[in-house]
Amino acid sequence: MTTVAATAATPAPARTAQPARTGAGVAVGVALVVLAATSLFIGVSDVSPWTVLTGGADERALFVLAVSRVPRTLALLLSGASLAISGLIMQMLVRNRFVEPGTTGVSEFATLGMLVTLIWWPGMALVGKMGVAAVFGLAGTWVFLRIIRAVPTRQLVLVPLVGIMLGGIVAAVTTFIAYRRDLLQSLGQWTQGSFAGVMAGRYEFLWVAGAMGVVGWVAADRFSVIGLGEEFATNLGLNYRRVVAAGMVVIAVSTAAVLVTAGVIPFLGLVVPNVVSLIIGDNVRRSIGWVAALGAGFVVACDILARTLRYPYEIPLSVIVGVVGAGLFLWLLLRRGSRAH
């Protein structure tokens, strides 16, 4: 009791960073709402917020909103948040800042899984496809973790390099199979992420990805401990393997859910957690909300660009995310490199 009173009476210096952070939180929240609202009302069909709010909208506009716009915006938010969280968790598990599903072969393995369903079970329901993709993604995560355990050095850049090579091999195999089976066009759909085809009834799996994000949030402290390494984790009484396995599932399922709905979205899981880490650090409990919000905002913003730059045509979202993300990534790399370690 006395401590509570004491801390209340004399605010510790610990709290000085708090107002600034709360302010930033409010700003990010407002930006997210504005972006989401903008995303709802952009498009070829004319749906104006004014007519919707005043009830003057015709039936067709409301239909467009319900069947296409709202699902698309929700899908963007869920994908962005869950991919960014996956990146964060993966960086904790591997203890390397430059890993994410796209630099570790996980996305490529999941894509291979999609191709496999297309060849052997073409009529499979979307949920089944997602399941198979998730299993492949999980296998990919496992293979990657195995390989880097065997690689003697834990150099910052070498680890994602190994992952990119692994992904390259798997992608090559996938392309070869697709070529032989005349499925290159379908393959192109997933490797180029886009939310153009998202509609009601075709995006709901992303709620599973969202649920994975919640798992990440609930287990945030465990992931922080895992980020300290196996010995610290064991000393703190954590079952290292179990938490790593849980993290792998979160990563694989999120990746697969986004893949079956929209395709591969590169760099997101890399750039967003790194930017957050620079500003507020890697305490997952503290950073995960920021990572989710910024990931969601980033994807919605890129999608707005994708829809408006060549209006009325759409540029694939992955192209925009790729360009912006690659730029940010380079900046991060050079920034980090300039610091003596």
Place this chain on the structure above:
Amino acid sequence: MITLHGATKRYGRTTVLDDVSVSFGGEGITALIGPNGAGKSTLLGLVGRLLHPDAGRVDVDGRDVRSTPSAQLAKTLAVLRQDNHIVARLTVQDIVELGRFPHSRGRLTVADREHIDRAIDYLSLDEYRHRFLDELSGGQRQRAFIAMVLAQDTKYVLLDEPLNNLDLRHMTEIMKLVRRMADELGRRVIVVLHDINFAATYADRIVALRDGRIVADAARDQIMRPDVLRAVYDTTVDVREIDGRPVALYYG
């Protein structure tokens, strides 16, 4: 009590810890000394269940560490390894909070916060509280890690070369702190030290390892003798009495 029963650890065909049987926990501070590669870190690793013995057993308070639930053991025993490299960007406060994990499981109570504040205070880290670990000097970082194991609030504390990276003043301060932990907080500390004068000044008991075996285990005065130290380190060590205390001279 921490008891090793014929604990053995091998890497390939080399035996790095050879059938060691010993008990710790009767004294406040036990110093573990010995040359590089003697097996000191290996011994701590076995006790802290970070390594598994190839033969023999380690008991903590009468229970085999391998069958005790790890989460439970984490409330009785804390171990700080020799080289701690943390990639994650965490502040001093973060890392000490994580040290509380065995008790809080991530949800900090008022009592947890008190432990955290006390540990930070104990290691005079208050002004660095919100600094990231990679913005600290080696010695400050080392103190942050010690604060972390202190916050873990365990009866047994295993420290592997905690004086690494510390300057003269902080070496003495850390050893005094370890002494206080033993005397005031009733902790049982096993500490690996290379400077035997620190061992002689602060430890109640000194255990010397060499080539994976215990070659000496006694109170300070029986270890601080030229013949014993020669047998441990294979080099000539002169021992003089200064102010009634044995001091080893080994600078050449």
